Amino acid sequence: MTIGPEGCLDLVGHHVEGWAWLPAKPDRRLRVEILFDDPPIRVEVLADRHRPDLEAAGKGDGRHGFAVPLPASLIGREPVVNVCLPDFPNARLRGTPRRAILALGFVTLRTIRPLGTDLDRLRDFLAGMVRLNGGCADTAVPGMRDLQVWLAGGGDRCWLVAERGSRIVGHCRIGPGWPAQATSRALTLGIELHPDVHGFGLGRQLMLAAHRWASGRCARLELATLPHNARALALYRGLGYVDLGTAALPETGEIHRRMAIGLAAPCGSAWNAKRGITLVG
Numbered sequence: 001m002t003i004g005p006e007g008c009l010d011l012v013g014h015h016v017e018g019w020a021w022l023p024a025k026p027d028r029r030l031r032v033e034i035l036f037d038d039p040p041i042r043v044e045v046l047a048d049r050h051r052p053d054l055e056a057a058g059k060g061d062g063r064h065g066f067a068v069p070l071p072a073s074l075i076g077r078e079p080v081v082n083v084c085l086p087d088f089p090n091a092r093l094r095g096t097p098r099r100a101i102l103a104l105g106f107v108t109l110r111t112i113r114p115l116g117t118d119l120d121r122l123r124d125f126l127a128g129m130v131r132l133n134g135g136c137a138d139t140a141v142p143g144m145r146d147l148q149v150w151l152a153g154g155g156d157r158c159w160l161v162a163e164r165g166s167r168i169v170g171h172c173r174i175g176p177g178w179p180a181q182a183t184s185r186a187l188t189l190g191i192e193l194h195p196d197v198h199g200f201g202l203g204r205q206l207m208l209a210a211h212r213w214a215s216g217r218c219a220r221l222e223l224a225t226l227p228h229n230a231r232a233l234a235l236y237r238g239l240g241y242v243d244l245g246t247a248a249l250p251e252t253g254e255i256h257r258r259m260a261i262g263l264a265a266p267c268g269s270a271w272n273a274k275r276g277i278t279l280v281g
């Protein structure tokens with residue numbers, strides 16, 4: 001069986017960074033085409049930069065990275081960025097397409113409404129995230145009915161979304177389920193932001209909003225994260241989550257770090273106006 005090229009668009013900001021290689025020919029350096037819209041600009045580069053993380057992950061000698069600056073004429077225009085491999089027209093890099101957001105601006109945090117249009121938008125966001133990560137949205141995204149049933153399940157659950165303009169850019173779900181034990185007074189939290197808005201502190205604000213919702217509703221929040229997810233671990237530790245050891249994901253057995261934070265009584269509404277983040281609904 002021939003294994004095609006593999007790669008990922010890691011970062012889109014002042015620079016566009018990623019990697020691409022052909023596992024069957026690890027010494028080959030692949031041509032990469034970066035396409036910006038608004039107005040269309042095309043940049044071609046060779047994926048030949050050494051990246052220690054690629055080498056450590058067994059991607060040949062690790063010389064498969066690429067990085068190009070965002071064209072000066074596009075700064076502030078938030079262009080869509082796509083990456084293609086001219087020698088493999090059918091290949092698609094994980095993490096594509098993306099939007100080059102350099103300043104977050106105003107974001108609204110709110111609870112999802114159990115209405116068709118709102119749930120459709122949430123499902124579209126979740127499907128986009130699955131596709132971005134190379135998965136199949138048809139099987140991985142909960143159906144409308146499942147979402148409605150989950151939301152109607154009781155006062156022990158809440159689904160928050162972060163909206164930038166009319167676009168959902170992140171979500172955070174709190175409710176019963178693994179890794180919290182059914183007999184404990186704990187609920188479980190899960191969070192995911194679109195990579196376009198990583199690194200602006202939005203994860204922290206969404207978590208704090210979730211804590212405010214959960215205060216008075218449960219004694220503590222639990223979560224599980226992959227041990228190599230350094231950004232998530234930094235976020236959780238910075239918020240005061242403590243390590244409870246390891247836990248295996250029931251479906252796959254994959255080892256996660258289990259963490260928890262104790263919650264005080266409801267803590268008011270000191271929203272972060274400085275960052276332009278408000279919670280409504």
Ligand SMILES: CC(C)(COP(=O)(O)OP(=O)(O)OC[C@H]1O[C@@H](n2cnc3c(N)ncnc32)[C@H](O)[C@@H]1OP(=O)(O)O)[C@@H](O)C(=O)NCCC(=O)NCCS
Binds near residue numbers: 200
């Ligand atoms: C994890 C996630 C919610 C974090 O949100 P975020 O807004 O991007 O967080 P930030 O970029 O502001 O970074 C949070 C912390 O991690 C640190 N950090 C950022 N990048 C890092 C990296 N590559 N390695 C280590 N720490 C990093 C930041 O300095 C910050 O710490 P600080 O608050 O002490 O300054 C978000 O990146 C995300 O959705 N990731 C994909 C999905 C995911 O991993 N979900 C969690 C599953 S358990």
